[in-house]
Amino acid sequence: MNKLxxxxxxxxxxxxxxxxxxxxxxxxLTVSGYIDSYYLTAFNKxxxxxxxxxxxxxxxxxxxxxxxxxxxxxxxKLAYSNRKSDLVIDLTFGPNADLGNFGNTTGAxxxxxxxxxxxxxxxxxxxxxxxxxxxxxxxxxxxxxxxxFGTHIGYEVIDAPLNYNYxxxxxxxxxPFYHIGLKAAYAFNDKTSLMLGVVxxxxxxxxxxxxxxxxxxxxxxxxxxxxxxxNWIGGHGDDxxxxxxxxxxxxxxxxxxxxxxxxxLTTNFQVxxxxxxxxxxxxxxxxxxxxxxxxxxxxxxxxxSPAWGGxxxxxxxxxxxxxxLGLRYEYFNDKNGVRYLHTSSNSLTITAxxxxxxxxxxxxxxxxxxxxxxxxxxxxxGLGTDRQSTLGVAFIYKY
Amino acid sequence: MxxxxxxxxxxxxxxxxxxxxLPLDNQRKxxxxxxxxxxxxxxxxxxxxxxxxxxxxxxxxxxADSVAGRLVATQALALYDRGYLTKKLHGKVRYQxxxxxxxxxxxxxxxxxxxxxxxEDHTYRLVPxxxxxxxxxxxxxxxxxxxxxxxxxxxxxxNSLQADLKTAMLAAPKAPAAAPQARSAAW
Numbered sequence: 001m002n003k004l005x006x007x008x009x010x011x012x013x014x015x016x017x018x019x020x021x022x023x024x025x026x027x028x029l030t031v032s033g034y035i036d037s038y039y040l041t042a043f044n045k046x047x048x049x050x051x052x053x054x055x056x057x058x059x060x061x062x063x064x065x066x067x068x069x070x071x072x073x074x075x076x077k078l079a080y081s082n083r084k085s086d087l088v089i090d091l092t093f094g095p096n097a098d099l100g101n102f103g104n105t106t107g108a109x110x111x112x113x114x115x116x117x118x119x120x121x122x123x124x125x126x127x128x129x130x131x132x133x134x135x136x137x138x139x140x141x142x143x144x145x146x147x148x149f150g151t152h153i154g155y156e157v158i159d160a161p162l163n164y165n166y167x168x169x170x171x172x173x174x175x176p177f178y179h180i181g182l183k184a185a186y187a188f189n190d191k192t193s194l195m196l197g198v199v200x201x202x203x204x205x206x207x208x209x210x211x212x213x214x215x216x217x218x219x220x221x222x223x224x225x226x227x228x229x230x231n232w233i234g235g236h237g238d239d240x241x242x243x244x245x246x247x248x249x250x251x252x253x254x255x256x257x258x259x260x261x262x263x264x265l266t267t268n269f270q271v272x273x274x275x276x277x278x279x280x281x282x283x284x285x286x287x288x289x290x291x292x293x294x295x296x297x298x299x300x301x302x303x304x305s306p307a308w309g310g311x312x313x314x315x316x317x318x319x320x321x322x323x324x325l326g327l328r329y330e331y332f333n334d335k336n337g338v339r340y341l342h343t344s345s346n347s348l349t350i351t352a353x354x355x356x357x358x359x360x361x362x363x364x365x366x367x368x369x370x371x372x373x374x375x376x377x378x379x380x381x382g383l384g385t386d387r388q389s390t391l392g393v394a395f396i397y398k399y
Numbered sequence: 400m401x402x403x404x405x406x407x408x409x410x411x412x413x414x415x416x417x418x419x420x421l422p423l424d425n426q427r428k429x430x431x432x433x434x435x436x437x438x439x440x441x442x443x444x445x446x447x448x449x450x451x452x453x454x455x456x457x458x459x460x461x462x463a464d465s466v467a468g469r470l471v472a473t474q475a476l477a478l479y480d481r482g483y484l485t486k487k488l489h490g491k492v493r494y495q496x497x498x499x500x501x502x503x504x505x506x507x508x509x510x511x512x513x514x515x516x517x518x519e520d521h522t523y524r525l526v527p528x529x530x531x532x533x534x535x536x537x538x539x540x541x542x543x544x545x546x547x548x549x550x551x552x553x554x555x556x557x558n559s560l561q562a563d564l565k566t567a568m569l570a571a572p573k574a575p576a577a578a579p580q581a582r583s584a585a586w
Contacts, residue, residue, distance in 0.1 A: 028485075029485060030485045030486070030487055031482075031484040031485045032482070032487060088523075131523075150522070154521065155521060157521050157523075162518070162519055162521070217522075224527065224529065227520075229521075266521065268520070268529075270528055270529025270530055273529075273530050273531050273532075274530075276529075318530070320541070321539060321540050321541050322540045322541040355541055356541055357541075358480065358541065358542035358544065358545040359480070359542055399482060
């Protein structure tokens with residue numbers, strides 16, 4: 001990382017060298033956003049009053065509250081673009097904003113606790129920042145982005161209007177949500193592009209151990225209706241939570257010497273004007289370098305090389321521009337408990353979105369069934385059960 | 400009184416202009432077709448003018464046959480949802496422009512109009528979704544008013560391009576830039 005600073009300085013000088021002033025390029029400001037809310041019922045009637053499961057882990061991503069009207073989030077997004085640059089200020093508020101931007105908070109949602117009181121005091125209003133970055137196009141094919149931006153990993157996003165299903169997948173909930181750092185994207189042609197970057201770590205406002213994660217995305221668009229994204233994030237000692245455990249003495253120092261990698265494949269295929277297919281698959285793992293760590297790691301994760309991963313198939317059919325029907329099937333495995341689910345799960349989600357008001361209003365009736373091999377979910381007696389099924393409706397209004 | 404009548408005519412004409420229909424060919428497809436007289440201009444000159452205009456306006460030229468005097472090119476018009484606060488790209492209507500030139504006249508046709516739906520992808524870039532809709536489709540359930548606005552914007556856009564093309568086809572070639580004056584030491 002000692003070479004990072006000179007490299008960044010060189011990049012900045014290079015940007016300055018290419019800088020040109022165009023007084024006629026006044027740019028364009030776009031103000032957009034959305035609000036969402038939902039009501040659902042769970043047939044397993046969990047005694048705790050939420051869908052997290054009997055051990056209160058991560059049985060559900062954002063829509064966790066049954067049998068009540070629940071607010072998702074409020075988004076206010078400002079985007080300014082001109083010929084050479086883009087600026088995005090994406091602010092979110094509400095329960096799902098706290099869940100989505102959890103690494104910018106110091107509440108119970110964020111397992112990482114900054115050791116320094118000074119760093120802890122920086123967290124305050126940062127919880128509202130979903131994204132804040134600018135992109136500068138050095139030449140039309142090469143751009144650089146700096147700031148906090150949504151992760152390139154995965155298929156689904158926090159923004160409810162952009163997902164077909166309202167309830168989020170386990171792949172989404174167990175992947176990173178955002179990063180703070182720098183990335184550069186180069187378009188080789190209309191069909192292929194490459195993004196590479198360096199970020200602090202995963203989902204965190206600050207970097208606690210100066211170990212960065214590297215990110216990469218290769219995009220290939222062989223057809224106008226088919227896009228493939230091959231994504232990667234990897235780093236040495238870049239898990240802020242694990243470092244916290246080592247610093248606190250819960251884990252031996254040897255446990256801080258590891259490499260973490262996550263590979264992800266995302267595809268979008270609009271087969272016909274009405275029929276759509278999508279695929280998301282991911283696999284991530286930790287490789288601990290020090291033999292002294294084996295015992296402690298094995299005790300914590302049940303494996304000396306803990307891993308997680310899964311695959312989801314998405315399909316939907318648009319009967320009209322108003323009514324569609326979509327199905328998502330997903331298998332996700334976090335048996336080693338290195339992410340948040342701590343089990344494996346098969347999930348089926350059926351959604352029938354109704355789109356009104358020129359696409360501004362989406363009403364999404366939805367059924368979801370999750371099945372785990374153990375008694376992971378919760379029943380009315382507060383005991384474990386192997387399945388959870390919910391039926392609900394979400395309301396999303398965007399502007 | 401004459402002013403009042405003119406004002407009333409203008410008021411009546413305004414909504415009519417807004418509801419002006421897209422021109423259709425005999426297969427009920429949207430098509431802007433015109434044969435334009437260009438007296439005294441040779442086919443080669445018209446071809447050169449047409450090609451320069453297409454390149455200047457960013458068209459993808461798929462056929463450029465100077466012998467047959469034919470140019471075929473494609474381009475797309477951006478269409479916006481004006482929204483409550485600021486406008487946002489909603490899609491693009493792509494089309495084909497065919498130009499045939501002969502001595503003293505040329506023929507133009509804008510056709511094959513297809514609307515491409517755009518949406519933000521998972522990296523928040525506005526990209527075509529792959530869903531399409533023919534521009535002549537009269538119905539858009541759930542977004543009828545916006546669709547009519549897209550059709551109207553396309554009509555205005557193509558009319559404007561057609562007028563611009565016609566001016567460019569008749570434009571006299573630019574005189575070469577004057578050579579810089581020689582500066583003599585004995586001024």
